[in-house]
């Protein structure tokens with residue numbers, strides 16, 4: 001991005017923030033907007049197809065639709081006759097979909113022998129202006145920046161507000177423990193809460209600009225947003241550095257606020273929430289009445305347990321950088337990650353997908369964006385996530401807004417997560433198969449990355465290196481992985497900073513797990529595979 005582009009971005013941001021921070025919505029307005037969008041899902045989709053695809057000669061969906069022999073009129077008729085989701089299923093079967101790797105432009109789209117070259121920006125919504133940009137939480141091969149724009153944040157506001165209201169947290173004193181830019185989560189959280197007039201009191205940042213080696217542009221961005229807040233009469237908190245080992249500071253804030261106000265909210269990632277709870281228990285603080293709003297990584301049963309032990313409650317949400325807020329936790333959940341799908345802005349179907357390297361087929365989530373303000377235009381884009389879509393009557397306020405589908409057992413099949421940072425498959429596979437054998441010896445078969453959970457519920461990434469490979473210094477292997485990641489993406493600075501603080505990555509000298517041929521083994525597959533290994537060992541012994 002050139003300096004001129006930066007200046008343009010700041011000018012747009014200034015103009016946008018001025019209106020954005022002064023214009024908050026009311027609960028009644030939020031309800032009305034969601035009701036209208038639910039009624040207009042089909043026409044919103046058709047408008048996006050007409051203008052964003054058929055009216056946009058560079059759209060990567062055009063050649064896919066052409067191969068499927070599908071014209072605009074066909075889609076219009078099909079939506080009218082069969083409804084939106086059924087139309088999307090028919091399109092999916094006709095080859096109109098994009099895999100996650102294709103969407104990230106790490107591989108070209110190939111259908112029926114036709115190769116369609118793509119760049120990540122080809123999927124940008126052509127009608128957007130970008131106010132500020134944030135890196136996604138991933139360390140991906142090709143750098144993909146998500147342009148987070150204020151219109152999109154404002155668009156998330158109505159459903160976010162309904163979720164906050166359903167959980168009784170609207171207006172409750174809030175602290176966030178999320179990093180400063182270039183990590184996008186902190187500033188995005190502040191601004192999306194500002195839309196609701198729900199301004200956090202405290203902004204604790206686990207990483208500082210120095211940890212992140214943030215450029216001047218990002219340092220200025222924070223100052224700029226705070227200054228624009230002051231001009232608009234909105235008091236945006238200044239980030240206070242609170243490292244991963246200082247979680248007690250957040251726990252104390254929560255205990256003091258509970259004492260004074262009777263309730264508090266902490267917005268964070270699942271791992272950071274667990275840190276706060278461990279610190280609270282160490283200091284003998286009760287967090288009864290506190291609510292943790294968490295995203296960024298799957299809330300596993302071990303993490304949920306750790307949080308519940310302090311008396312605090314746990315409200316999960318499902319956020320997908322390129323889409324925004326996909327859903328929020330049910331008020332009457334059946335398990336720790338029971339999410340209402342926000343279908344006012346999205347359509348979601350499932351399609352069978354084999355997990356690379358494993359003999360397992362999963363029902364992958366395919367997303368379609370419906371609103372004209374979505375940063376990326378998606379039609380049946382696979383997200384690397386899968387899970388269960390259920391129609392269940394829970395009786396909670398989110399159901400009465402029309403959000404009747406629940407998402408459960410959401411897992412990633414090609415991603416590993418540590419401390420809220422997502423590692424996407426293809427880049428890591430290259431490191432395991434090429435970079436490490438070239439540097440330390442052995443073959444690609446001698447390296448495997450495994451996601452595990454320790455006793456306290458923290459996710460650790462274990463790099464298994466066969467004992468055949470002689471390692472003098474395990475630390476050098478970790479350094480080599482981080483260096484190789486850093487060449488791939490700017491977000492690697494974030495990964496390096498967080499993982500070295502949290503000691504997320506560790507090297508174990510043991511044979512890669514043979515029952516699975518996959519290079520990357522997510523937690524759920526690791527558990528399945530290890531138990532099947534144990535089972536077969538037991539059989540041999542008896």
Ligand SMILES: [Zn+2]
Pocket residue numbers: 329330331332340394395396397398399
């Ligand atoms: Zn519910």
